[in-house]
Amino acid sequence: MLPRPDHDPALTDLLEKVYHARGWDFRNYKRTSLMRRVSKRLNALSVGSMGEYSRFLEADPSEYNRLFSSVTIKVSEFFREPEVFHFLCKLLKSDYRDTAVKAWCCGCAFGEEAYSLAITLTECLGAEAIKNTKVFATDIDPEAVEQARRARYREESLWNADASVRGSHFFPVNGGVYKVKYGIRNLVKFGALDIVRNPPIAKVQILFCRNLFIYFNKTLQEDVFEKLDYSLRPGGLLVLGKAEVVPQRFSSRYPRIDKRISVYRKAE
Ligand SMILES: C[S@@+](CC[C@H](N)C(=O)[O-])C[C@H]1O[C@@H](n2cnc3c(N)ncnc32)[C@H](O)[C@@H]1O
Numbered sequence: 001m002l003p004r005p006d007h008d009p010a011l012t013d014l015l016e017k018v019y020h021a022r023g024w025d026f027r028n029y030k031r032t033s034l035m036r037r038v039s040k041r042l043n044a045l046s047v048g049s050m051g052e053y054s055r056f057l058e059a060d061p062s063e064y065n066r067l068f069s070s071v072t073i074k075v076s077e078f079f080r081e082p083e084v085f086h087f088l089c090k091l092l093k094s095d096y097r098d099t100a101v102k103a104w105c106c107g108c109a110f111g112e113e114a115y116s117l118a119i120t121l122t123e124c125l126g127a128e129a130i131k132n133t134k135v136f137a138t139d140i141d142p143e144a145v146e147q148a149r150r151a152r153y154r155e156e157s158l159w160n161a162d163a164s165v166r167g168s169h170f171f172p173v174n175g176g177v178y179k180v181k182y183g184i185r186n187l188v189k190f191g192a193l194d195i196v197r198n199p200p201i202a203k204v205q206i207l208f209c210r211n212l213f214i215y216f217n218k219t220l221q222e223d224v225f226e227k228l229d230y231s232l233r234p235g236g237l238l239v240l241g242k243a244e245v246v247p248q249r250f251s252s253r254y255p256r257i258d259k260r261i262s263v264y265r266k267a268e
Pocket residue numbers: 072073074075076077080106107108109110113138139140141144193194195196197209210211212241
């Protein structure tokens with residue numbers, strides 16, 4: 001019988017190897033999902049064991065990048081969970097109307113979420129406030145960040161955006177590809193940032209960190225949450241993914257402000 005991923009020493013050795021060779025620290029990512037992603041690479045290469053895969057990495061170091069892409073899953077879309085953006089818009093109109101906002105999208109993949117947030121801020125904040133508003137958008141994967149800056153998307157990723165949003169903030173480029181308009185692109189500043197290893201962005205009022213904690217074990221969720229907590233101003237909004245919750249250690253300071261969606265307000 002194969003060892004469970006939690007206890008599989010061959011997987012542990014592989015993660016150590018990756019960490020020492022490239023600095024990517026997946027050692028506290030959830031083992032079950034890591035095992036699935038690594039197994040995909042083994043299957044793609046017709047490699048029979050973790051030991052053999054480790055030797056393959058030495059013989060062909062470009063495989064490190066393919067493993068990295070496989071582990072850092074970048075599934076996203078514009079206005080993912082649309083109810084989050086509707087809720088945020090209402091809150092911006094009532095509580096933030098004339099306030100310039102510093103927002104951060106941590107784990108932004110190819111930029112869909114960051115641009116969705118920038119569109120929401122543009123449509124729901126007052127004209128003066130938007131002039132000094134900025135969305136910082138970061139991801140561990142520098143290539144994804146580079147692609148996000150290009151702001152070109154296939155129509156499928158826009159299915160949650162209605163005709164008026166498409167018309168106001170995108171223009172068609174060719175063959176089913178849309179580009180985000182300059183006004184929105186100009187609000188977003190992209191950068192590579194590994195939230196496990198790097199310090200966070202400071203003094204943020206709105207922080208999106210969705211569908212990233214699901215890949216972390218409990219210890220790493222708590223360690224990373226400490227960084228998010230440092231980053232967010234008192235009274236600031238934290239948006240997590242549908243299946244994610246604030247770790248228990250912090251929950252008394254992060255009341256959930258709507259029971260249907262994962263939006264929390266940090267205590268003042
Ligand atoms: C499933 S995507 C989520 C994208 C978007 N937040 C959403 O919910 O649609 C997870 C993203 O987290 C990024 N990621 C994984 N580990 C990370 C880390 N240590 N630091 C920053 N980003 C990370 C991945 O590269 C990927 O783009």
